[in-house]
Amino acid sequence: MDDIELIRDSQNGDLDGFNELVRRYQKMAYNLAFRMLGDAQAAEDATQEAFFSAWKNIRRFRGGSFKAWVLQITANACRDQLRRLKRRPAVPLETLPYDPPSVSAESPEDYAIRKELGEHVQRGLTTLSHEQRMAVILCDIQGLSYAEVAEVMECSLGTVKSRLNRGRTQLRDYFVKMELISSE
Amino acid sequence: MWTMWQSFRRFKKDECSRARAMLSGYIDRRLNPEELTQVEEHLRTCQGCREEQESLRATVVLLHRLPEVTPSRSFAVAPVKPLPGRRALRGLRFATAGAAVLLVLAFAADWTDFFKKNPSSMPQFGPSTLAFGSPRHLKKASPIGWCRG
Numbered sequence: 001m002d003d004i005e006l007i008r009d010s011q012n013g014d015l016d017g018f019n020e021l022v023r024r025y026q027k028m029a030y031n032l033a034f035r036m037l038g039d040a041q042a043a044e045d046a047t048q049e050a051f052f053s054a055w056k057n058i059r060r061f062r063g064g065s066f067k068a069w070v071l072q073i074t075a076n077a078c079r080d081q082l083r084r085l086k087r088r089p090a091v092p093l094e095t096l097p098y099d100p101p102s103v104s105a106e107s108p109e110d111y112a113i114r115k116e117l118g119e120h121v122q123r124g125l126t127t128l129s130h131e132q133r134m135a136v137i138l139c140d141i142q143g144l145s146y147a148e149v150a151e152v153m154e155c156s157l158g159t160v161k162s163r164l165n166r167g168r169t170q171l172r173d174y175f176v177k178m179e180l181i182s183s184e
Numbered sequence: 185m186w187t188m189w190q191s192f193r194r195f196k197k198d199e200c201s202r203a204r205a206m207l208s209g210y211i212d213r214r215l216n217p218e219e220l221t222q223v224e225e226h227l228r229t230c231q232g233c234r235e236e237q238e239s240l241r242a243t244v245v246l247l248h249r250l251p252e253v254t255p256s257r258s259f260a261v262a263p264v265k266p267l268p269g270r271r272a273l274r275g276l277r278f279a280t281a282g283a284a285v286l287l288v289l290a291f292a293a294d295w296t297d298f299f300k301k302n303p304s305s306m307p308q309f310g311p312s313t314l315a316f317g318s319p320r321h322l323k324k325a326s327p328i329g330w331c332r333g
Contacts, residue, residue: 019260022258026258027252029259034253044256048259114249117246118250121247161214162205165205165209168208168240175246176239181239
């Protein structure tokens with residue numbers, strides 16, 4: 001079954017059909033939440049909240065990109081979580097769950113390097129403003145087009161470009177400082 | 185001569201700012217042909233912006249290499265069952281609303297001296313019930329009270 005049929009069934013109250021959509025998009029939504037929040041538990045909460053809200057409002061979905069719609073709801077759930085997270089400190093990054101290596105040939109050393117890189121990048125992302133971080137995650141980590149990022153963030157293409165430019169520049173400065181890349 | 189040098193530097197700075205604002209679009213190949221020509225021409229002559237472009241590109245490459253995280257559970261939505269005793273709660277809500285309306289009516293009637301003006305609408309009580317009412321009524325009370333008319 002394709003997405004359109006599943007969305008139509010969901011709009012008629014078919015929860016199983018909706019949960020099939022959840023299975024298809026949950027990893028993408030969770031990754032956005034995780035990179036935005038830097039906290040596995042908060043990311044799970046935001047993702048669950050987002051899918052629950054999507055189920056409640058599925059009848060309001062009027063076509064277009066379902067992926068962008070789900071990410072938009074997840075982005076809003078992340079903003080709510082960020083407001084709540086201000087009241088308590090973040091979980092240490094060492095506890096973050098990483099995808100098990102998909103290539104069995106990956107050595108423990110490679111895995112360690114990849115894990116360390118992930119931690120550095122995550123710390124760098126937290127130095128950006130929420131909106132810059134969102135633009136960088138959606139474009140550079142999740143691979144969305146500028147138009148899709150604009151749809152998710154409910155802003156113009158020009159705003160996406162400027163947030164992305166400023167976010168990347170600030171992140172570059174952090175990576176140079178951490179000696180992950182050279183300044184020349 | 186100094187003023188000319190200052191003007192040239194300001195012009196160069198503005199040109200660099202304009203080019204740098206377009207570098208992300210340049211890396212992502214999102215510039216229109218006119219913008220692309222402007223950036224490429226500038227990069228040919230400006231070492232600083234070329235280095236800026238290379239380091240931004242390295243940043244994007246690093247972000248692309250970031251591993252995907254896997255959630256430890258599913259986010260499927262569970263069916264919501266109606267809460268037990270919901271019907272009883274609804275009955276209680278109606279009863280409370282009814283009691284509140286009656287209370288408001290009683291206060292309104294007392295405040296407007298409704299029963300004093302329309303004594304016939306009031307049931308006849310014996311002297312023992314005369315203490316009921318506001319202080320205003322108590323002052324006027326007689327052995328047979330306000331039921332006398």
